Each structure stands twice: as structure tokens, then as C-alpha cells.
Amino acid sequence: MKPTSRWLIKMKRKFWHQCDRKISKVILAMLLMCLVMRSLPYFAPIRAADITQNQLAMQFSDRNGLPLGTLLTRDQDHTAVVPLNQVSPQFIHAILAAEDGSFYQHGALDMTAVVRAIKEAIHAKRIVSGASTITMQLARMLDPSSRTFLGKVREIWLSWRLTAGMNKDDILSAYINRLPMGGNIYGVEAAARTYFSIPASDLNLAQASLLAAIPNNPTYFDPLQHWARLQQRQRYVLNRMVLDGYITRATAEQTYSEKVVFQSRQRGIIAAPHFLFWLSTQLPPQHSSPIRTTINRPLQQFVEAQVQQVLSSLAANNVHDAAALAIDNHTGEVLAYVGSPDYFNEFKLGRNDGVQALRQPGSTLKPFVYELALEKGLIRPNTILADVPAHYAIPGAKLYSPTDYTERFLGPVRVRVALANSLNVPAVRVLEKVGVQTFLERLHQLGFAHLNRSAEYYGLGLTLGSGEVSLWELARAYVTLARQGQATPLIPCTDEINRVSTPHSPISCTDAMNRVSTSHSPLPNRTTWQLITNMLSDSHARATAFGVDSVLSLPFATAVKTGTSSNFRDTWTVGFTSDYTVATWVGNFNGEPMRQVSGVTGAAPLWNRIMLHLHEHQEPADFLPPEGLVQLPICAISGLRPTPDCTSVVQEYFSPADKIAYDTQTDFNLPPEYDEWLARQQQTSIATNNFRILSPHNGDIFLLYPSAQTQQKLELKLAGTKSAPVEWWLNGQKLDSQSANTLFWHLRPGNWTLEARSGEMSDKVSFQVELAGMKTARRGFSIVDSKIRSDRP
Template sequence: MKIKLRSLLQIKLNSQTSKIILSLLLICLSVRLLPYFAPIRTADIVQNQLAMQFSDRNGLPLGTLLTRDQEHTAVVPLNQVSPQFIQAILAAEDGSFYQHGALDIKAIIRAIKEAIHAKRIVSGASTITMQLARMLNPVPRNLLGKVQEIWLSWRLTAGMNKDEILAAYINRLPMGGNIYGVEAAARTYFSIPASDLNLAQASLLAAIPNNPTYFNPYEHWERLKQRQQYVLNRMVMDGYINQAIAEQISTEKVVFQSHQKGIIAAPHFLFWLANQISSTKEQSLIRTTINRPLQQFVETQVQQVIASVAANNVHDAAALVIDNHTGEVLAYVGSPDYFNEAKLGRNDGVQALRQPGSTLKPFVYELALEKGVIRPNTILADVPAHYAIPGAQLYSPTDYTETFLGPVRVRVALANSLNVPAVRVLEKVGVQTFLERLHQLGFTHLNQTPEYYGLGLTLGSGEVNLWELARAYVTMARQGEATPLLTTLSDSSKENCYRRYTQINEAVRWAGSPTCSNCRADKSICGSLFSNRTTWQLITDMLSDSHARATAFGVDSVLNLPFPAAVKTGTSSNFRDTWTVGFTTDYTVATWVGNFNGEPMRQVSGVTGAAPLWNRIMLHLHEHQEPAAFPSPENLVQLPICAISGLQPTPDCTSVVQEYFYPEDKIAYANQHDFKLPSEYDDWLAKQPQSNLVFSNLRIVSPHNGDLFLLYPGEEGQQKLELKLARTKSQPVEWWLNNEKLATQSANSLFWHLRPGSWTLEARSGQMSDKVNFQVKVATLKPTRRGFSL
């Protein structure tokens, strides 16, 4: 009876076990079949971001294998890859790839046994399919990640055959740095296609993907050679080669090309351009506007100029050269050495946002002339000025020299980059109006409110990049006609676009037309026209006037070229950035010198930092042919003026210059003779030596008319007031106070002891005189309670 019950129980248990096993088998089968309901096919993982090959405007190569995501990637079919490389990569990564499925069960069992025996992970069991899965979808190295990796591997196997999986794998192999795929590696390291790889080259390349950083051929050659030996040994074991060949190949000398070989010139430009080109448009060769000989010249000059000022803590520079006639970018240098990672060489100084210093001043003056806020002969006050800023201290702009020139012409103020006159002009124009104009010129990064920038906008309180600056100066060079900066010649519609919009009448603004939408360029300013050509011509005339800028830069500075050139420098606060942007009728050159890490330079300004680089490039551009002269401002006449008044010269005027006038201003010019500096000059005049004054009248500058002075009780006869005047001629002066003569002297000042009363002070010298009224009162001090103080 007991035996029978035991038999029945055993039968029942066997039945339950069978059901469990069957259920598990069904579950496993279902799981294994699921990938076939969601297969991944070749078309699903096609690589769209393929390598691009760039040439300069004349067909000279600039660089290859560059993609939009800044990775060197090239895709080739399996039959265009050297058989030696296919054998080497199979031997190194998955010797039985064609014999197993998505997973290699034997390899998994072997890896587990080795791990148990050594009590650590000795070898992996990832197949090529599993590695491809990780490339397509990187996951964490944990249990969940491994499950996801296996699932994706099954889906790949369900939708692709072995050759398709292997092709997808070798086209994605990490080959060091930003190089991906065997084709990219072959071209970058050896300048040959993957189909031409020999066994020595192939075995070295097959050694890299295991750990691209650790086996970097430029930095860890010995490590790479050891890994190559491993690959060759595996090829011997798998029967691809014999031991003799392996030993021969391991000693064969293989030369890797220079690290920069993949990019011959203009690396910053190529990486930037690759990100601009639509990913939907595949191009095997992209013909750019770059002139390679010029590009390489500029690259060399950037390096040399930086080396010459390195002692002043200057390490970085950038430059841009543009053809004014077409808007084509001819040279684009983002740093002294793109490949020097230790010095932040990959930073692109052309696109980096920095404070532009005074390089925006020409645009506020042009706008002020256009709106009639100033005239060419306007006199501006370069004297101390103070502006109230809400929630902050007074804003008191000063110049680099911390000196003031007093009355200056617009031409002199702009050419010498004087800060106070520029701020005064911006105050008249309005910050919001100026900001709108800068937006029209293409300064898209100035996206804060007018209140944020304030009056400091004209001195560089915002942030722009060299690209925007160059584009705006090209507009100036084209006399107010804006054009997008062109970078490629591969699309003929672009040249047609340029021809179309340059034929449009100047008086018509037509930004955003259908033709412009076909240009791969800056559509925001495509075809914009600033109608007043005369004001742009005036600004160009002022910026090209070497005599006008002599006060600040001297007559022989690097800004003076042997041919007509308009130029403006800029220096940001704390000497962190120096700029020089200028143009001839043919070319615009924009340069920046500074430090990417933001450190200030020592004793370096725009004229000593960026200007020498600008000078070298300009001289090179016009080495064989000088540019045409700038056109004179249209419909204007030149008349002599007194430099201090801006009016028709009088016999007493000691400095007469020529300046442009609008025809409607000629009548006022002929009828204005008397000139007296406004009261805002008094404090400045009081500090000037006699020889610096250039006006015909006598001027009492201290005290001011209407001043009130307080005399403290008990200090009568002790407090003194300086009576001071400004004048041109060194003649004796009689001082009169309430019609009583105080003194006669040649000096410009006299001290007088304060006495209560109302006083009329008069100064007389020959036929000239000046008179002011002021008061002196005894101060009334309120009594205070003991223990308290005011």
C-alpha cells in the first residue's frame, strides 16, 4: 500500500515538473520569438550623418570625414573593405561570429568558468552583434542594461543577416578621438581608402576599438603594438595567417599620418560649417568659399602675432577675411592651434561671444547722422559727464588715458574712439533706437532689453562675436547694403541669389524674399538696404582719415596702410578682449586677440593686440594690387571750418580744417561767426593750460554765473575763492569786482578772500571781456542739544 502511494505521488510530482518545464520552455520560446515581431533592419539604422569632404574655392582639399556632430565618420559597403581588416577584426572581437547567433553560449559559459576560477572577470562574452547593440543604444553596465542589450541584439538578428550586421559594426567602430568607422580611420591615419589597407595597417586598426583612448596611436604607440600582437596571434589561431607572417607583420614599420592630416586647413570653419549644412542633404564634396593659400597665411600670422605678445599674457586670437563684392568668407581662423587641447584650441574665437569694446561706435554715429541728430561739423564735448543709473551709482565714462580733449569734431571723436562723445551721441539717439539698428545689422546676440545695456552699449556693454562684427562692417563697406556672408559655392542657386538681390533698387527693403530663402546664409539680413548711402560714406571717410586719429594713435601706427583703408579698434573692460575691424573697397578683415579663459592681458589694447594682425593680413591681401579709393560722400561739399567751433573760421582761429557739409547747411555756415563754448566746458576749461585754448573770446570759468558760496562764522578773511579764466592770447588781464579794480596780471587766476555780499566779477583784456555774478552768504548754524550731533 505504501509503495503504491509513493508511486502515485512520484507520478504526480513528475507531472507537475513536466508542466513547469514545459511552461518555462514555452515562455523562453515566446521571448525568443518576440524579436521577430519587432525586427531591426538595415534601413532602420542607416547612418545619415556621413563624412563630408571639403575643398576650397579652387578645388584644393581642406579636410575630409567631418560630420555635423563633429565626428569623423564614413560609411562603406562590406565589399569595399580590405579582407585583411575583416579577418583582423573578427579574430580580435568575435572569432566565431558567423557560427553563432546574437549570443555566443560557449563564450558565455567559458567566461563564467574563468570568472569563478579567478574570482574576477577575466574575459567578456560580447559578440559583434551585442557590441553593435551598445553602439546603437548605450546602456548602463548593470543587469538591466545587459538585458536591454540582449533584447536589441535579438532584434538585430531577426532583421539583418550576418554581413549586414558586420557592415553596420565596422562603420561605427570607435577608432580614436572623434574618428568612427574603418573608412574614416584608413583615410585619417593613412590617407587611403579602407579597401587598400594591408595586413600591417589592418591589424593595427583592428587593435584600436577595444579601448580607443588606451590604444591611441599618437600617444600610446607601445600599447597599440602589444594589442596588435594579440590580434595577429588570434588570426593565427583562427587560421587566417601562419606564425611566420604574424612575426613578419609585427616588425613591419607602419607610419601614421600627422594628427592634423585629416584636416589640412580651416578646422574651426569646417566644424562650424558642418553644423550649418542640412543633415537631409548628403554631399560627398562641398566646395567652400575659402581660399586655402590665404587661409594658411592667416593661420600662420595668428600664431606669429600671438607668439610676439605671449609675454603680455596673450594666448588666443581669431581672424576673418571677407570679399566685400560677394560676401564670401575667404579665411576663417578660430584659434592659433585647433589641435592644442591644453590651450583650449578647439574654442572658436570667430563665434565666441565677447564684449566688443568700441567697435560698435561707428554704427551709433552713422545712425545719428542719418537721423539728423548730429551734422558732420558738429562739435561734441569731450569733458567729464555723469549719468544717473537707476539703482546704481553715477555712470561716468572715461577714456583709456583718463584725459579729456574738450570740444572735438565728430570726425575726431570717432577716429580717436573717444568715449564721452560717443555716450553723448547715444543719449541723443536713444538706446532702444540704436539697439534696433544693431538688430537690423545682424547682431542677434544682443537680445537683452535697452535698460540692461544702457548708455554703455556704444562702449561694448553687450556681447557679440567676430562673425557679427565682420558682417556689419561689410555692410558699411558696401555703403549700407547688407549681404549675407557666404561660405559655400556648391549650390549655384546661391550665386544666383546674390546676383538677384544686388540688382534690387537701393530704396527698396525686401528682407526675407523667396530668392533669399534659397541661400544658405544669414536670412535675417538678406538683401536689407539702409537707404542713406551718404551717411555710410561719411563714416567710412572718417574711419579712413589717418590725420583725424593721430591724437590717439599717432601718424605712423599699424592702422595706417599705404592705401585707403577704414578701420576701428576696440578694447573691452579690464583688457580682456582687443579687436580691430576694417576694410578697403575689396576686403573686410576682422581680428580678435585675447584669452579664451577670460584672463586680462597686460598692457595690450586694440592697437597693440589685434591691429598688428589686421595690418599683416591687409598688406598681404593687397600685395599685388592696391584697392580703389573710397567714393567721396555724395551730394556734400567741403568747406573750411574752425576746428574748435565747427563754424566758418575767424581771424582768431588757430586751427582750420576741411569738413563736409550738407547743401542746406551752407547758409547757416556763412552767417555764423560768434562762438562761445557752453557752460558744460567750464570745469574742463579751468584745468587747461593757456596754450591749449583756441577760441576768440575771454572766458571766466570760476566762479560760474549764479554761484552761491557759504562763509562760516568766524572764518572771515580765511576762506579763499580762485578767480580763473580761459583765453587765447597772453595779454594782461584786469580783474574788477563790483566795479572796483582788484589787480592787473598776466596769469589766468587770482585768489580772493570771501566776503559776504552780491558780487559782479569782470575780466578785461584789450577788447575782450567777460562778466559773472555770484553771492557770498554767512552760513547759519542751527544750535544743537548737548549730547546730540548733526
Template structure:
């Protein structure tokens, strides 16, 4: 019996040994070789359109990385990193069993994890394939470590490791760190510099040299002590090195201009991670497909290491400097951030791209890219709703729009009552005046005619891909900026406007085929040239915008330029987008953290930056004039009626007409403001806007009022009058003259009956009829009204 048990135990032990041996040998059937994880072509060098260098080495995932052979790394750094991370690297395999046993003993004794047992090979495995810090994750890490050992020798593993070391921020690898922090190659690192760099990877954020110098200094001392213990240096050298002064260069070293653009462009290259032996790695760097970089990322001579961009470096540096100056001038208004984009209208090439005042100022969120960030665009979308309304013949160039108080019912919300920046109303305004002065109420009225769904579809055609909610989500506020767009999208749409509807993608790099990083299918040509020309004519009319912006604002340039400003709610964003025949310039000024600015609008925030850039672009050659709207004719109209002027018209202006509208122009010359103007008219001191006729503004003809029992003498109705009076006003009710000294308004106690109210002034008069009925139910609260059949309850 005992013999049988011994045999069973022996078989069990043998089976376990066979299984362990099989598991340990399996990695050799799926080894990971150096070629499988090679960091090919990670370094990208960028130049501007004239082959002037722009800056640093980048990868698609925005990591500053440079790969060098092991024999080109300072031996002192290799000694430092080995001493700090894995002193017996060359003596053990994938796992250091001594370190594992030691770590387990320390953990049991201290009842917590005191030290780790990760080898350099295991750390490399974690870099290649990050996994959760769980038991199963640890098993995956060990498995990959075995595969690495099966396919690579120690030097190859160490080389792959030091070229992937996280060195703070987006810096990876010893070569990138040496050049970034000290402006020298890794081969030239001295002991002090090497020991500092070897200290960072343990916790790159915690030991950030720019923010936590003292912590890093203590970690350096630890590295030097480890080097002493391993026999690399003496204690005297360690002490001397520890006291040696080491200066870290600014992070800006290596980037000459356009950092946001470079990182954005690097991120546009489609990732192509290698898949070898079942290993899918994306953390070791982004490797281009076989054959090198795509054609559009090659240099002028086919050099794959230099990417020739469309940026104009002198212009880029000018825009960067102006952005910083404008922000400095607005600091007292709680303004901290800005962005700008300059586009060539003829080619779609991006000439300047500024994402923030200072990319390298992390404390002020400098890395945020204001060109690509989504923000509320304010009024910058208004030109597109007017263009669409003109295209659909819902309005004409001479249409008069009502800039008067308006209220819109929104399900589940309060009444929507748009107001203008000045919180005042202009009354009847031409389309030209409404758009040029960015009036809100007329824009909402136009969107109501167009329909939110149709307008949203048009914005998608123009390339506003981030407006991806339902029409109900945006509502009528869409034309005032209730959605979120990027400065890039705005600039692209205005380039279409500048090209009179001819869509073109924005181009960022050069190649033989001039392939763009801006997908062509994101924009559509909108062939209504004469309407785009009319919108351009309005936006470039300095006199038309004078009511809101004055006759000499920063929007007025000494050459033809079309421009539109925008301000989001609570002054969180200000925009200015405009163009000449040659260039489109888009600017944004605001705060990345969402704080409101103090009384800064589009014309005082983003417009000064736009103005400076435009003047600089055309310093040596003025742009051509915009062509007049093709096929339209100009005729004199009355500014109030939009019709052929009559002798009593006080303001005559020129406006464009469609030729087919000329007959109506000749025939129509009588104009009187409809009832939607009544509330506004009642507040105006001058009332010549109703063609010199008297008008009873309240009550309206046909109104029915309810009088509740017991409230006789308490419910009153206000009689309101507007118009030019040639003589004292007389009020007549059902043929009886009312005794009153009031000219424009009086209160009358409601009495049941049918009533005819007449106002007379000399030869002028107006008459309305209304009813007062007894109500059977007492209202629960004052001010309650019944809207059906115009039935109302009035209280003083």
C-alpha cells in the same frame, strides 16, 4: 492536492516559457536591416572656388568618416578586431551567454566588475542608439541587438560595426583611420598597423596615439596575444610584429587648407536622421535626405561627393601663414591665438576663413574657431551708433561732442565713468575726430542720445543675433563692447557698410541658385546711402585718426580703405575690421583661454594681420576710390566750434554739411563752451577754447552752499578761472577786491550770505552769484552734498 499544485507549477512554467519565447520572437516583427542604417553619402569632399581640393572627408557632426565594404578591409584587421572585441562573434547570437556567465562569476568572486560581456552586436547597438549605463539602458541595448540580428546577417553586422568604430578624435571607421594615420586604404593595412588600429576603439581617448603612445603599445600587445590564442598568428609572428616600428602620420594629413571652415560648413547641413522601424539613429552618421545632398552642396558638375566652396585656396593658405607669423611676433606679449575672415563685397562670398593659427594643435586649443566664437568687440560697434544718430538727426556731420570726464548713474552699481585708451581727454571734438580716433566718452554721449534699445534693435537688423539680452543688461557700455559678438557677425555688418546699407548674406558654397548657409533673414537693408558714405569717408580719413594712431600707422594703406579697431577690457581681445570697395577683412587677435595680453591694442594686435591681408588682396590692382557722400556739401569750419570760422579761429578744416544746414552755417559764428567742459578746462594750460573770454569755472551761477555750525573757517570754496588773460587777474567779491596773488584759483572761507563773484583781466571779465546758508544738521561724513537746488557742501 499535490496534483493540483503540479498542474499550477506546470502552467506557470509554461506561461514563463511562452512569454520568453514571445519576447525573443518580437524583434523579428521589427527587424533592423542593413539598408535602415546604411551610411550613405557620409564622405564629403571639398574643393575651392577653382575646383582645387581643400581636404578631407567630413560629416555634418564633424566626424571624419569613410564607409567601405567588408571585402575591402585587410583580413588582418578583421582578425585583430574580432580577437580583441568578440572572438566568438560568428558562433553566438546577439548575446554571448558564455561570456555573460563568465563575467558574472568573476564579478561575484572579485566583488567588482572584472570583464564585460558586450558582443560586437551590442556595441553596434550602443553606437546606433547611445543609452545610459543603467539597467533599463542595458535592456534597450539588448532589445536593439536582437532587432539587428533579426534583420542582418553576421557579415552585415560586422561591416556596420567596423565602419563606425571610434578611432580617436573625430575619426570613425577603419578606412578613415587607415587614411588618416597611415595614408593608406584599409585594404593595405599590415599586421602591425592593423593590431594598432584594433587597439584604439577600446578607449579612444586613453589610447590616443599622439598623446599616449606607451599605453597604445601595451594594448597592441594584448591584441596580438589574443590573436595568438585564437590561432590567427603564431607567437613568433606576434613577437616580431610587436617590435616592428610603426609611424603615425600627422593628423593634418588629408586637410590641405581651411580646416575650421570645412568643419563649420559640414555642420551647417541640416541633419536628417533616418527613422526606420522606430529606430532613430544619429550616431551612425548623418544621412542626407532621399535624393542626395541639398543642391547648394553639389559640385560644379552635379557630383554629390564634391562640395565646391567659395574659398580661394591660395588666398586661404596665405592668410593661414600670415596668422601664424603675426602670432609668433606677439608671443612675448602673451598672445597665442588669432582669426581672420575675407569677404568679397560684391557677392558676399567667403574667400578665406581662418579660425586659429593651427587647427591641429590641440594643446593650444587649436580646434577653437575664432571666427564663430563670441567675444567682446571693443569699439568696433561705434560706427553703427554714429550712423544711427546721424540717421535720426540727433547729430550732424559738424556737431561738436564733448570728450571730457563724464559720469553716469547705474542702478545698483558705481558711477559709470568711461575713459579712453590713453586715459586723457581732448575736450571739444568733431564727430569725425571722435569716431576716427575711437574716443569713448563722445560715443557714450551719442548712444545716450540714440537710446540703448534703439541701438540694440539696429544691431539686430545688421545681423548681431547673439546680442540677445535686454537693453538694461548692456547699458551705455554697448557702444564700447559690453556685449559679445562673433567675427562672422562683425564682418557681415561691415559688408553692409561697404555696400552703403545694402544687405547681403555671406555665401559659402556655389550652386545654380547660389544658396547660402547664411540665412538671408538675419540681415536687413538699411537705406541711408549718404550716411553710410559719410561713415565710410570718416573711417577712411587717415588725417582724422592721426591723434590716436599717428600719421603712418598700419591702418594707413596706399589705397582707399575704411577701417575700425577695437580692444576689449583688460586687453583680452583685439579686433580690426575694414574694407575697400572690393573686399572686407576682419581679424581678431587674443587668447582662447581668456588670459589678458600684455599691452596689446587693436592697432598693435589685430591690425598688422589686417594690413598684410589687405596689401596682398590689392597687390596687382588697386581698389576704386570711395564715392563722396551723396548730396552733401563741404564747407570750411572752425575745428573747435563746428561753425563758420571767425578771425580768431586757430584751426580751420573742411567738413560735410547737409544743404539744409547752410543757412545756419552762415548765421551762426559765436561759440562758447558750455559748463560741462568746466572740469576739463580747469586742467588745461591753454584756454583759448572759450573764445578769449574769461570764465569762472567754480562756483557756478546759482549755486547754494551749506555752512555747518562750528565749522566757520574750516569749510572753504575754491574759486576757479579759465580764459586768456590780457592783464593781471583781479578777484572781486560783493564789490570788494580780494587780496591775492593767485591768477586762476584761490580758496575762500565760507560765510553766510548772498555773494557776487567777479573776475577781471583788462577789458575782460566774468561774474557769477551764489549763496551760503547756515545748515541745521551737521553732516555725518565729510564731502556730503545735497544736489537739490544746486545745494552743496564744500571741504578743502
């Protein structure tokens, strides 16, 4: 062999020897890295205690132990946790066969399945089958990640940590207790109880194979909506069980043909679904079960039925939703809680909770502004309030001119009448006296936590419902009114059953409610609360707006208030007896206005039915009269001691300090704010001592159009005439008049002084009449149909 050839062979051997050494080092490094990576999970293992399911299913009962519902968790998912030995072997075999047949033979990853999946994907040029093990699926349940490369790496890492800290049974147990089983049901125990009303330990093969088919795609295989699809998946599960040797082919065929009936997911809740879901979010994680609530199930089911019946009768008026609460005044316990007509009707927004939703309360806050004004001495029970046009300047906005939906004004009214008939203008006048900020602070004391904007934001419209409150807050405030100013939280569950422990201190149901409730300060002056109750229970006082025999009038003592929000989007009725408070709301969750529906026609019929049912077997006690006050006769128009001219005498309450003024004061003078209202009255029975000319006003200027000089007339109108004769004088000349307090005078250009005389009383005003085109008339006045019309804001 030539020397050159020997040298080449020698160099080749040296080269390959060096390559082998490098490759060995690389392989060794890679093996070392894999070993380190595979060992790292053991330094951060996940143990069974680390993933304990704290948010377990709750079982609820009513106050008498009757079941209300089960399997409800804080995140509104049905979850129940059971140990592996309390699950039917049939289900364990079925889920293993369906999801991971060799679960007990491989580690966190099934490398055989991985290789198979890769080969199938290469051959088909798409992903044909996955290679996720039960451990990897559990990792995905614990920490959902995106289906990307990095997401898959994260899933594998978490799977290794699970196998580092848990044995196979622990992993399988955690897995089957988290399986998605359709809708908001998770875990085999929850599914068995919801769909079949049995524990997971009692599942037979047919039931088990169907449940094991759901988790692969809970929406696609939903048993209540896609039965045919689920059956196809069940056949796959049974075939896998045959291949894995759990059952025979004959057993699989017999099982597949067996009829299985799934119960609706609604069957998990018997009554009060909104209440149960709400309560589950209020209780601490360390709760005991079952939870005994204060709900009265027969009453709850009655109220649920009445909600549907009332809405059915109002369907033609575009009314679709309602909510109701019934409270025990003595304890504050919640007896009935209905959030919508059908919680399980998702198409009609049934899951919306009308008890906790924020809506405009209309006039239901008025009793509290009147109580505060009485408490502060700004008004008295015999105070006369002006229900006449009023206008308030709001910076940066149009003039605020409150009116009632009838767009009529009653003139001078008593506090009792103004509140009972829910008149808007008097309520705004009272709020103006009280102050918006002061009233807002009182509402916060009453528990209206959601009225969290500034006083300037709400303005004087606060007493008419410019803010948003919940039915829960409203009911709680009326319970305070029913308890004569003694505030109390609303109690949804009982302490003696539901006291639970934390590492530091015991927590009861009431403790939990107090933590989430607005704190209540003691409210003063029991007498003023009794006065408001007396006014709200006076069916004769509210007769003007509601009539004496409306649905608000019951055969026993009841105080009640209605409310309607702007554009008729919400109607409310809240009232109480000495024993119970009932609050109802009727409207539309989507905000659509109702047609021809007010508080008395919308929410009041529902309130009426609940109240009658509550007192079906025992009538409530009468309300106590206001303490320390005496009743005296007053003139209904003046609020003063009656005189022979008074046409209507009623009884009203007085404090001993006010009795002195009652005995001495008889003069009744309407202030100028009544002038516009008086001028518009065709006739009035109001007799006052303030004799004055209402039309024209002093300083008015009127335009006279030459083409209509014979047609234009000015109405001369007078107030306070009583029965004495009246003489009208214009620029010193007496006018012929056939009416005591009104006549029409043909306009003539000039400066005019008008005087009215009646006995020793007289009044005088001056005005001008100018030819059109010579001078601009006073803004706000125009000639219409031979009469003067005032358009002043």
C-alpha cells in the same frame, strides 16, 4: 506484501505522476515563454536601412578645388562609411579574430562564450572575460546603456532585433563602420585615411592588425600616445588570427616586427579646422561631397601663420589667443577663417573658436551709432561734440562717468575727430541723442543676433561695448558698411558645387546660411554710410590718438576701427578697403587681462599684415566721396565758417540745405557743460564769444581756516577773453591782475560779488567765504594746497 505497503507505493507513484505533470507544464510554459520572447524581435526587426549612417564624413575643398580636410561630421567625429566589399580582407579577419571569432557560427548570443565566461568568473571570483558578440557590441553602439542587469537585458533585446532584420554581412558592415578608432575617429575607412592616408581596401596585414587592436579600448590603446600598449594588443590579435587559421605563426611574427608609422589625427585637416567644424554644423544632413568652400587656402595658411607670429611677439604681454576673418566685399564670401592659433592644442584651449565666441567689442560699434545719428539728422558732419567730463544717473547703481583710457578730455571736437580717435564721452552723448533702444534695433538689423537683452540692460555703455558679440557678426556689419549700407550674408561655400536635394525642395549652401543668419532689412541713406567710411579712412583725423603713421595707416585707402574691452581682455581691429573686409581679435580665451595691449598694439598688427597681403598685387580703388555733399572750410574748433580768430581751418562735408546756415552763422558759444573742463585747462587756444567766469561758480560757499588765512587762495578764472584787456572787480573794488583770464585772491570772510569786464562784455557771480566751524561749505568743494579743487560728480 502487506496492504499498507502497497498503498504507500501507490500513493508515491500518484504523487510523482502529479509532480511530473506539473513540472512538464512549467517546462512547457517556460519553453512557450522563451519561444514567444525569442519570436517577438521578428515583429520589431531592425533592418540595415533603419540604422543608415546619415552623418557621414564630409570632404572639403577651397574655392579652387584644393583640399582643406576630410572625414568631418556634424557631431565633430571623423566617420566614413564603406561597403564590406571595399574593406581589406586582412582587416575583416583581424577584427573577427580579435572580437568574435565564431561570429558567422552563432546567433545574437554566443552561448558557448557565455557558459565559458560564467565558469571563469565562478572559479576566479571575478569577471575574467566577457561574452559580448559583435552583434551585441553593435547594439551597444546604437543605444549605449548602463552596465547593469537591466542594461544587459536591453542590449540582448536590441541584438535579437538586429539579427531578426539583418544578415551577418549587414551586421558586420554596420559594426566596422562605427568602430571607435581613437580620438574622434570612427570606422575603419576613417581610420585608414586618417592614420595612413589610404582607403580601407588597401590596408595590409600589419596596418589591419593594429587598427583591429584599437577598438577594445580606444583611449588605452591610442596609437599616438600609447604605442607600446597597442603593440601588445596587436600581438594578441595576430595570435588569435593564427588560432582561427587566417595566417601562419611565421606570418604573425614577421608582421609583428614590421614597422608601421601612424600619422597624427591632425593630418585629416590641412587648413581652416575651426571653419570646417563650424560649417559642418550649419549644413543640412542631405549634403553632397566634396563641399567646395569659399576659403582661399594659400590665404588661409598665410593668416594662420601670421596669427602665430603676432602672438609670439606679444607673449611677454600675457597674450595667448587670436582670431581672424577675411571677407570679399563684393560677394560676401569668406576667404580666411582662423579661430585660434592651434586648433589641435587642447591644453591651450585650441578648440575654442574665436570667430564665433562672444566677447565685448569695445569701441568697434561706435561707427554704427554715429551713422544712425547722421541718418536721423541728430548730428551733422560739422557738429561739435563735447569731450568733457559727463555723469549719468543710473537707477540702483553708481553714477556712470565715461572716460578714455588716457583719462584726458579734448573739449570741443568735431564728429570726425571724435569717431576717428574713438573718444568715449562724445560717443555716449551721441547715443543719448539716438536712444539706446533705437540703436539696439539698428544693431539687430546689422545682424548682431546675440545682443538679445533689453535696452535697459545695456544702457549707454552699449556704444562702448557693454554687450557681447562675435567676430563673425562684427565682420558682417562692417561688410555692410563697406557696401554703403547694402547688407549681405557671409557666404562660406559655393552653390554651384554644393546644391543638395531634399524630398521637397533643393537646398543650397547659401540657402542653409540664410536660414541660420539673422534677416537683413535694407538700410537707408547711402550717403551717411559713405560719410562714416570717409571718417574712418581719415588718417589725419585719428592722429591725436594713433598718430599719422601707425599700423592703421596703409599705402592705399582703408577705413578701420579698433576696440578694447574693459580691463584689456579683448582687442579688436576691423577695417575694409573697397574690395576686402578684415576683422581680427587678440586676447585670452580664459579671460585673463593682457598687459599694456590695446587695439592698436594687439589686433591691429595682425590686421595690417593681412590687409597688405590681400593687396600685394593690386591696390584697391579709392572710396567714393559722399554723394550729394560739398566740402567747405570750417574752423576746427567751432565747426563754423572760419573767422580771422580761427587758428585751425579744415575741410568738412555739408549738405546743400546746411550751406545756408554755414554762410550766416559765425558765433561760437560754449555751453555751460564746458565750464569744468575749461577751468582745468592751464592754457587754451579756444576763442569763443561766451565771456564768463569759470571759477568760482555763482552761489559757491568756501571755508576759511583761521590757522591758514594767509595761505588760502581762490583761483579766479575766465573764459572767452580773446586778446582784449580784462578788469576784475570784487565788491566794487578793482583788483590788480597781471593775467588776462586768471588770478589768485586771498580768501576773506564775507559775501562777495565778483565781476569781470572786457570792453563791452562782462560777467558777474556771487559767492561766500565762512570761517571753518560756523557753516558747512557747499558739498563737493575743499581747500587743497592754497587752491580750490572741484570734486563734484
